[in-house]
Amino acid sequence: MSHVLAAVAWPYANGPRHIGHVSGFGVPSDVFARYMRMAGHDVLMVSGTDEHGTPIQVQADAEGVTPRELADRYNRVIVEDLHGLGLSYDLFTRTTTRNHYAVVQELFLGLYRNGYIVPKTTMGAISPSTGRTLPDRYIEGTCPICGYDSARGDQCDNCGNQLDPIDLINPRSKINGETPKFVETEHFFLDLPALADALRQWLDTREGWRPNVLRFSKNLLDDLQPRAITRDLEWGVPIPLDGWRDRPDKRIYVWFDAVIGYLSASIEWARRSGDPEAWRRWWSADGEGKDARAYYFMGKDNIVFHSVIWPALLSGYSGEGSRDGEPGELGRLNLPTEVVSSEFLTMEGRKFSSSRRIVIYVRDFLERYDADALRYFIAVAGPESNDTDFTWAEFLRRNNDELVAGWGNLVNRSVSMAAKNFGVIPPVDPAGLTEADEALLATARAGFAAVGDLIARHRQKQAIGEAMKVVAEANRYLSEQAPWKLKGEADKPRMGTILHVALQVVSDANTLLTPFLPHSAQKIHELLGGTGVHAPMPSIVEVEDLDGGPAYPVLTGDYTQGARWESVPLEVGRALAAPKPVFRKLDPSIVEEELARLAG
Numbered sequence: 001m002s003h004v005l006a007a008v009a010w011p012y013a014n015g016p017r018h019i020g021h022v023s024g025f026g027v028p029s030d031v032f033a034r035y036m037r038m039a040g041h042d043v044l045m046v047s048g049t050d051e052h053g054t055p056i057q058v059q060a061d062a063e064g065v066t067p068r069e070l071a072d073r074y075n076r077v078i079v080e081d082l083h084g085l086g087l088s089y090d091l092f093t094r095t096t097t098r099n100h101y102a103v104v105q106e107l108f109l110g111l112y113r114n115g116y117i118v119p120k121t122t123m124g125a126i127s128p129s130t131g132r133t134l135p136d137r138y139i140e141g142t143c144p145i146c147g148y149d150s151a152r153g154d155q156c157d158n159c160g161n162q163l164d165p166i167d168l169i170n171p172r173s174k175i176n177g178e179t180p181k182f183v184e185t186e187h188f189f190l191d192l193p194a195l196a197d198a199l200r201q202w203l204d205t206r207e208g209w210r211p212n213v214l215r216f217s218k219n220l221l222d223d224l225q226p227r228a229i230t231r232d233l234e235w236g237v238p239i240p241l242d243g244w245r246d247r248p249d250k251r252i253y254v255w256f257d258a259v260i261g262y263l264s265a266s267i268e269w270a271r272r273s274g275d276p277e278a279w280r281r282w283w284s285a286d287g288e289g290k291d292a293r294a295y296y297f298m299g300k301d302n303i304v305f306h307s308v309i310w311p312a313l314l315s316g317y318s319g320e321g322s323r324d325g326e327p328g329e330l331g332r333l334n335l336p337t338e339v340v341s342s343e344f345l346t347m348e349g350r351k352f353s354s355s356r357r358i359v360i361y362v363r364d365f366l367e368r369y370d371a372d373a374l375r376y377f378i379a380v381a382g383p384e385s386n387d388t389d390f391t392w393a394e395f396l397r398r399n400n401d402e403l404v405a406g407w408g409n410l411v412n413r414s415v416s417m418a419a420k421n422f423g424v425i426p427p428v429d430p431a432g433l434t435e436a437d438e439a440l441l442a443t444a445r446a447g448f449a450a451v452g453d454l455i456a457r458h459r460q461k462q463a464i465g466e467a468m469k470v471v472a473e474a475n476r477y478l479s480e481q482a483p484w485k486l487k488g489e490a491d492k493p494r495m496g497t498i499l500h501v502a503l504q505v506v507s508d509a510n511t512l513l514t515p516f517l518p519h520s521a522q523k524i525h526e527l528l529g530g531t532g533v534h535a536p537m538p539s540i541v542e543v544e545d546l547d548g549g550p551a552y553p554v555l556t557g558d559y560t561q562g563a564r565w566e567s568v569p570l571e572v573g574r575a576l577a578a579p580k581p582v583f584r585k586l587d588p589s590i591v592e593e594e595l596a597r598l599a600g
Contacts, residue, residue: 002293005282006033007262007336008047009298010095013074014055016361017081019374019390020345020352024299027378028342028460030087032295034515034535035455037088038565044282046265048093049075052236053254054135058175067235071096072552079553081362083540085371086518091269092538092555095261098547099271103264104257105240106328107317108229112241114325116191116316117229123166124185124232125153127173133232133249134173134180141168160216160304162225188239189226190256195312195321196224202311202335208457210385212300213341217307227309229256259310262296263333269556271546285318285332293337295458300341307339340458343383347390348598357600370584372517373399379464379516392594399586407471407513408583410478414502415527416579417483425503425529426496427572437501440477444470444508445567451512452565460516467512474505500570503528508567520582525563527582529574533561 009025011017017026025047033045051071060070075094082092094100111117125134136153143151144167148158153165165171166182173180200221206214229252230239236251244250263283270278282292296306312321318332319325327333344351350358365374377398382388418426433441447470454463478498486495507528514521518535525534538557545551 002041002291003281003289004033004036004041004043005262005266005292005294005334006036006043006045007294007296008045008089009296009302010047010050010258010261011078012053012055013049013051013071013078013094014059015074015354016077016363018352018354018359018361019365019378020347021299022082022085022362022374023345023378023382023388023390024342025297026082026085026087027375027382028340028384028458029295029297030085031379031460031515032297032340032455032458033088034518035452035565037559038511038514038563039452039456040564042281043090043559044266044269044279045088045090046092046262046269047089048091048095048261048265049078050254050258050261051075051095052251052257054138054231054233054235057233057235058138068096068550072550076553077363079540079555081366083538083555084366085362085375086535086537087555088518088536088538088557088559089555090557090559091265091272093261093265093268094552095257095264096549097264097268097545097552098549099268099545100257100261100264101237102547103267104237104252104260106330107260107263107313108252108256109240110317110328110330111190111313112188113328114316114319114321115323116194116321116325117188118191118226119186120189120226121184121186122164122228123182124187125165125171125180126183127175128178128181129176133185134175135231135233136163136165136228138174139165139168139171139180140174141165141171144169155304157301160220161223162227185232187228187230187250190229190309190312190316191226191323192224192308192312193226194323195315196221198315198321199308199311202315203307206338209338210341210458212385213303213307213339216303217339220304220308224308229253255305255309256313259305259313262310263330268546272543272556280331283330283333285334287331289334292334294334295338295340296336297340298342300343303339303341306336306341311335338458343385343387345383345388345390348392348595349389358598360594368590369399369586370519372519373403373583375516375518376403376464379460380468382461384459384461392591396586396588396591399583402468403583404585406468406475407509408581410471410475410502410509411506411524411527411582412579413478414474414499414506415576418499418503419576419579421492422496422499422576424576425570425572425574426500428500429493429497431493433497433501436477436481437497440473440501440505443473444505447508447512448565448567455515464513464516467509467516470505470509470512474502474509477505478502500572504567504570507570511563511565511567514563521563523582527577527579528570529576534563536560536562
């Protein structure tokens with residue numbers, strides 16, 4: 001057994017999440033975490049809502065509410081959405097807890113003491129019409145490096161380079177289109193060049209990463225620049241230095257505070273577990289966590305923060321850059337084992353856009369369709385290594401032809417025939433198994449190594465494909481053996497053997513598909529006469545802030561129970577539940593209905 005951290009990108013709390021978001025960070029991380037738990041590893045899956053920064057402030061101003069009120073609203077919406085999908089977080093929290101503030105400030109101070117955070121006077125943008133600070137990401141213009149005409153003031157999404165808004169060609173405010181005015185302001189900067197060698201040495205040791213992630217990350221090291229770590233804002237984590245902590249106009253920048261959430265959420269989980277030091281089993285590079293593995297899940301637009309920025313913060317805090325230094329009170333901390341980045345999901349050939357109504361929110365989807373139908377589509381056709389298009393026609397086909405007609409049909413006819421003819425799990429004929437029986441059982445057993453290895457290597461499309469091959473073989477076996485034709489008493493032992501084999505393979509295939517389809521996996525476990533928890537689910541729990549702040553909802557759960565990653569022989573004579581469909585066949589009319597909704 002090993003300790004495995006599943007660190008999941010933090011959704012931004014300025015609105016509900018759409019299915020493109022969860023295809024990148026949500027479902028892939030949950031499939032991985034569920035499999036690793038079933039395989040016997042001690043998994044800690046953490047995340048939360050990212051609630052600071054200018055977009056929250058701007059949107060709150062526009063709605064006439066405080067940033068906290070806006071964050072509270074969408075934190076709850078997102079928690080409910082992720083709960084509906086069955087994402088098995090050990091703790092899904094938020095960045096506005098006092099615990100998070102304390103951990104962010106500790107890392108800031110550790111980096112500052114080691115010389116990796118330095119003050120610098122720079123030019124900041126001001127809105128001429130309001131006199132308020134205009135943050136970098138709210139300035140748009142032409143990239144001076146690649147010529148992309150919609151580069152942001154902090155980074156060009158086309159070439160990936162860090163930018164300074166004053167260097168943009170024809171800069172303009174994204175809020176009102178005016179040309180910003182630049183004035184002198186003092187801020188703290190993360191000295192990334194002083195950490196470049198440490199980052200390069202670490203990246204050179206990475207194996208098994210998706211090639212695009214590793215190549216992109218190494219290319220960024222060639223031109224690292226100091227990066228502003230504070231901003232002229234009213235909403236965010238205070239700067240923990242004399243002369244700064246009480247200033248109402250200076251805050252730690254949201255990109256710095258959000259990535260630290262992986263650590264602060266782990267610490268919060270440990271404090272809530274009754275063992276405040278338990279987080280060290282996943283994080284301590286010198287102690288009990290030195291052999292732990294950490295996997296970070298996100299969309300490709302977040303690669304730089306997880307493969308360069310976050311490792312830089314961890315290295316600098318641990319005193320491992322060119323300026324050396326000493327680890328802070330949290331000790332030396334583990335760097336990521338792997339950054340698992342997904343590509344983008346588009347919708348009907350267009351980029352998701354809430355403002356243009358090219359979107360379907362998770363909660364709207366779950367009101368009309370089953371969670372496992374979406375989870376299946378993401379697993380089998382999602383943006384694992386290439387941009388992928390979601391269309392309602394393809395969703396309908398995958399649901400009806402694969403889930404319903406393939407997997408659902410196997411479950412239904414196997415359980416129905418056994419329940420009708422035996423009422424229980426039938427015994428195997430004393431005459432033994434045929435070659436066809438043995439071959440199918442061997443195929444199912446072999447699936448555990450094949451599917452498990454693929455999930456562990458983040459090849460989830462191939463993994464679910466291998467699991468569905470077992471389903472296809474079992475359907476072919478039933479069609480060829482045709483137990484419904486064995487009607488006489490003399491044929492009943494052979495019928496029982498065929499159905500026993502089929503039900504055993506249903507049970508094995510159900511285990512193979514459990515990380516992908518946990519809701520239906522529990523139902524199938526019960527159809528086979530199973531009791532207890534097969535696929536544990538998260539719960540929404542209202543909690544008090546550990547340090548006296550406002551209460552809030554978290555997503556958490558007990559995942560110590562449930563199926564193991566192995567074939568478990570079925571108990572002969574165990575009563576079967578009354579057969580009922582596991583998946584819903586969808587009417588083709590949904591395609592036109594959903595496209596009409598998109599058209600508005």
